[in-house]
Amino acid sequence: MPEQRSRAGRATIRDVAREAGVSVTTVSHALNGKGTASEATRRRVLAVAERLAYRAHPMARGLRRGRTGVLGLDMRPLDAIGSYLPVGVDYFVRFAGAAAVTALDHGLGLMLVPDLTRPGIPTSAHGVDGYVIGDPVRDDQALARLLDAGVPVVTVGRDPGRPDFTDWVGSDDVHETQRVLDLMRQRGAERVAFIAGTDDNAWNVDAERAYRAWAGRHHLPVRVLRVPEATGEDGGRDAARQLLDGPKTRPDAIYCQTGRHAAGVLAEAQHLGVAVPRDLLLAAGSDAQQTRLATPGITALDLEPEETGKAAVQLLIARLNGEPATGPVYVPARLHERGSTGAR
Amino acid sequence: MPEQRSRAGRATIRDVAREAGVSVTTVSHALNGKGTASEATRRRVLAVAERLAYRAHPMARGLRRGRTGVLGLDMRPLDAIGSYLPVGVDYFVRFAGAAAVTALDHGLGLMLVPDLTRPGIPTSAHGVDGYVIGDPVRDDQALARLLDAGVPVVTVGRDPGRPDFTDWVGSDDVHETQRVLDLMRQRGAERVAFIAGTDDNAWNVDAERAYRAWAGRHHLPVRVLRVPEATGEDGGRDAARQLLDGPKTRPDAIYCQTGRHAAGVLAEAQHLGVAVPRDLLLAAGSDAQQTRLATPGITALDLEPEETGKAAVQLLIARLNGEPATGPVYVPARLHERGSTGAR
DNA sequence: ACCTTTTCATAAAAGGTTTTATGCGATAGC
DNA sequence: GCTATCGCATAAAACCTTTTATGAAAAGGT
Structure with missing residues (x-):
C-alpha cells in the first residue's frame, strides 16, 4: 500500500488526512492544537504527519491566516x-x-x-x-x-x-555623545571639533545637537564639519587637513561620527606630524574595523548592532x-x- | 459613489473587476497580458487598477502559480x-x-x-x-x-x-592561487609557507592542492599550516610565531587564505622585527578591510563578491x-x- | 440564409490551508 | 422516556489569484 501523494513534490494536508483516515479539518486541528479532537486521534494524525514529513504549505497557510511569516x-x-x-x-x-x-x-x-x-x-x-x-x-x-x-x-x-x-x-545619541565628549575633556581637551555625516538622520542630528549643547555648557568653541558618509577615509583626510591647518585655532581634539572618517583623520594627522594622542585626541561615534585596527586604536562608541x-x-x-x-x-x-x- | 473595498486593507482583484464592470478573469488577463481582451477593455482595467493601487496578493498568486518570488x-x-x-x-x-x-x-x-x-x-x-x-x-x-x-x-x-x-x-581557485604564488616567486620568494583555514570547503581544498602542486613543480619546500577561520588576527599571529621561529628554515614568504590571518601574520612579523616586504613577502587569498588598511598594504586576491x-x-x-x-x-x-x- | 471562424468575455476549477458552523451519537439529567 | 449537554469529527466557506474550458455574439464566406 504505497502512500499516495497528490503530486510529485510534497505531501499535502489531504494526503495526511487520507492516510490517517480522518478529515482535513481534523488534521489541521491536531497539528495546530486548535479543535476538540480525542487524544488518540491527535496522536495518530501527528504520527502520520511525521511519517510523511508533512509541512503546511507556507503560502496556503499565509493566504488563509493573513500572515507570511x-x-x-x-x-x-x-x-x-x-x-x-x-x-x-x-x-x-x-x-x-x-x-x-x-x-x-x-x-x-x-x-x-x-x-x-x-x-x-x-x-x-x-x-x-x-x-x-x-x-x-x-x-x-x-x-x-x-x-x-x-x-x-x-x-x-x-x-x-x-x-x-x-x-x-x-541608542540614546545625545547621552552617548556627551559621554565621549566628557571623556575627551577629562583627558584635557579644550577645543573639540566635530565631524558629522551629511545624511539627515537622527543619529547625525542628535549628535550634533548634543555637541553644540555640550560645548555651550562648558564654554568651549564650536567647530562643525559635515562630510558625506560615502567619502570614507578620504573624506576624513580632507577634513583633517582643513582643521589642522591654522596652528592658531587648531583643535586639540576631534570627534567623528563615523569610524572611517576618524581613520582618515588619524592618517592625515600622522602625515602632518600631529601626534595622536599627544597633540590631538581622537574619537569616533561608531565602532568599525577601522577604529579597531588603526594604530593607535581609535576610541569609539560601539552601537551594539x-x-x-x-x-x-x-x-x-x-x-x-x-x-x-x-x-x-x-x-x-x-x-x-x-x-x-x-x-x- | 465611494469605491467598495472588500476589506479595510488593500483592494482585491474583485474590487477592480466590480469597479471596471468586468469579470475577475478579464482583470487577471489584462494585468498579466495573457488572455484575449480588447484594447479598450484592457486599458480600462489597467486604469482602474492603477486608481485603486491594486497589487496582486503575493501569496494568493504564489499559491496558484507555485512560485513565491x-x-x-x-x-x-x-x-x-x-x-x-x-x-x-x-x-x-x-x-x-x-x-x-x-x-x-x-x-x-x-x-x-x-x-x-x-x-x-x-x-x-x-x-x-x-x-x-x-x-x-x-x-x-x-x-x-x-x-x-x-x-x-x-x-x-x-x-x-x-x-x-x-x-x-x-573563482578558479587553483588557477588564482598559482597566480599569487607566481608573483611571490617572481619577487624572489624561495620558501613559501601556506596558511589555510580549517573549513573543509572547496576554496581551502583547491588552494592547498594548487600550492602543493606549484611547490612540487618548482622544487620548493612545502610547509602548510591550518588555522581555524574564526581565530582571525590572533590565529595569524600564532601561526606567524610558529613559522618565524627557527631562523634556519624560516620561510621568506607566507601565503594566507584569509585576509584576517594575513593581517595577524603581518602584525606578529613586525613585532618580531621581521620586515615586510624586505625579509618576508606576504599575500592573502581573499581581500578584506584588514589587507587594504594594513601598513604596508597586503597583496590579496579580490574574489569579487x-x-x-x-x-x-x-x-x-x-x-x-x-x-x-x-x-x-x-x-x-x-x-x-x-x-x-x-x-x- | 446558413455555416464557419474569429473575437471577446466569463464561469468554474484549482492551488492548500484554516476557521466557522453544523451534525451525529452517546451520556447525563429529570 | 424525553430532552439537554457534551465530546468528537466533519463539511463547507473563505483567503485571492490564475488558468482552463466554455460560450455568446459578431464577422466573414459561399
Whole structure:
C-alpha cells in the first residue's frame, strides 16, 4: 500500500488526512492544537504527519491566516552600497545577522529589500508581515509609504521629521555623545571639533545637537564639519587637513561620527606630524574595523548592532502580536577607550 | 459613489473587476497580458487598477502559480557569525548586497536563512523558489537536504564531496592561487609557507592542492599550516610565531587564505622585527578591510563578491526558468598588488 | 440564409490551508 | 422516556489569484 501523494513534490494536508483516515479539518486541528479532537486521534494524525514529513504549505497557510511569516529589512546603508562601497559594512552585517537569527528564533524569515521607494520592486516585498527600516532620513519616503499602507514597521533610529512615531530602536545619541565628549575633556581637551555625516538622520542630528549643547555648557568653541558618509577615509583626510591647518585655532581634539572618517583623520594627522594622542585626541561615534585596527586604536562608541538588530525584530514582533506600542527602545552603547584618547 | 473595498486593507482583484464592470478573469488577463481582451477593455482595467493601487496578493498568486518570488540565501559564513564575530564580514555584506539587488532586478526578493540544518527553522524557509548556499563544506547537509527535496539550488564554490553537482559559481581557485604564488616567486620568494583555514570547503581544498602542486613543480619546500577561520588576527599571529621561529628554515614568504590571518601574520612579523616586504613577502587569498588598511598594504586576491553574488542569483534564476545546467560559472578574481610583496 | 471562424468575455476549477458552523451519537439529567 | 449537554469529527466557506474550458455574439464566406 504505497502512500499516495497528490503530486510529485510534497505531501499535502489531504494526503495526511487520507492516510490517517480522518478529515482535513481534523488534521489541521491536531497539528495546530486548535479543535476538540480525542487524544488518540491527535496522536495518530501527528504520527502520520511525521511519517510523511508533512509541512503546511507556507503560502496556503499565509493566504488563509493573513500572515507570511516573513519580515522585511530595508537598510538605508544597504541602499548606499548600491555601488557596493564598504560603507557601514561592519554595522550592516552584524545587524542583519542578529536580526535574521532573532527572526528565526521566532519562526520567522527575514527578507532583504534593498529600496522600497525604487520603482518595480518585487511583489513579494508587499507580502511580508512587517518591516524594519534602518536609519531613516528626515520624512523618509519608504517609512511614509509603509505607514500609509498600514504595514507594521519599526525603525532603527527615529525619523527626525516624525516626532510622533515612537516604534523605534536605537541608542540614546545625545547621552552617548556627551559621554565621549566628557571623556575627551577629562583627558584635557579644550577645543573639540566635530565631524558629522551629511545624511539627515537622527543619529547625525542628535549628535550634533548634543555637541553644540555640550560645548555651550562648558564654554568651549564650536567647530562643525559635515562630510558625506560615502567619502570614507578620504573624506576624513580632507577634513583633517582643513582643521589642522591654522596652528592658531587648531583643535586639540576631534570627534567623528563615523569610524572611517576618524581613520582618515588619524592618517592625515600622522602625515602632518600631529601626534595622536599627544597633540590631538581622537574619537569616533561608531565602532568599525577601522577604529579597531588603526594604530593607535581609535576610541569609539560601539552601537551594539547585534543588540540593536535583536531589539528591532523583537519590537516588530510585539507590534505584530498587537501588543501596545512600548515607545522607543534604547540600546546602550559601549565606549571602547583606545590609544587615540590616551588609553594605554 | 465611494469605491467598495472588500476589506479595510488593500483592494482585491474583485474590487477592480466590480469597479471596471468586468469579470475577475478579464482583470487577471489584462494585468498579466495573457488572455484575449480588447484594447479598450484592457486599458480600462489597467486604469482602474492603477486608481485603486491594486497589487496582486503575493501569496494568493504564489499559491496558484507555485512560485513565491523569493530566493533563499544560506551563507555558511553567516552561521559562523552565530556569535556575530566579524568573520567574513566584508565578503558577506558585499555578496548579500549584490545578490539582493540582482534578485530585485528580476522582481524577486532575497530571504536570509541562517542555518537550514538547525531544527525548527521557519516554514517560510520552505516556501522559497530556490536557494543559494554559500561556501558549502564537504557533503554539506543543507545542500543535501535541499537537493533531496527537489529544490533548485546553486552554491558558491562547489561541494568537495559532490563532483557531479555543477550548479555553482566561484573563482578558479587553483588557477588564482598559482597566480599569487607566481608573483611571490617572481619577487624572489624561495620558501613559501601556506596558511589555510580549517573549513573543509572547496576554496581551502583547491588552494592547498594548487600550492602543493606549484611547490612540487618548482622544487620548493612545502610547509602548510591550518588555522581555524574564526581565530582571525590572533590565529595569524600564532601561526606567524610558529613559522618565524627557527631562523634556519624560516620561510621568506607566507601565503594566507584569509585576509584576517594575513593581517595577524603581518602584525606578529613586525613585532618580531621581521620586515615586510624586505625579509618576508606576504599575500592573502581573499581581500578584506584588514589587507587594504594594513601598513604596508597586503597583496590579496579580490574574489569579487559583488560579481559572484550577481552570478549566483542569475544562475539560480536560469535554473528556475528551466534552462539547462550551464555548468560552473567562474568569476575571475582580481589581484591587488600592495606593499607586502614589494609594490611601491 | 446558413455555416464557419474569429473575437471577446466569463464561469468554474484549482492551488492548500484554516476557521466557522453544523451534525451525529452517546451520556447525563429529570 | 424525553430532552439537554457534551465530546468528537466533519463539511463547507473563505483567503485571492490564475488558468482552463466554455460560450455568446459578431464577422466573414459561399
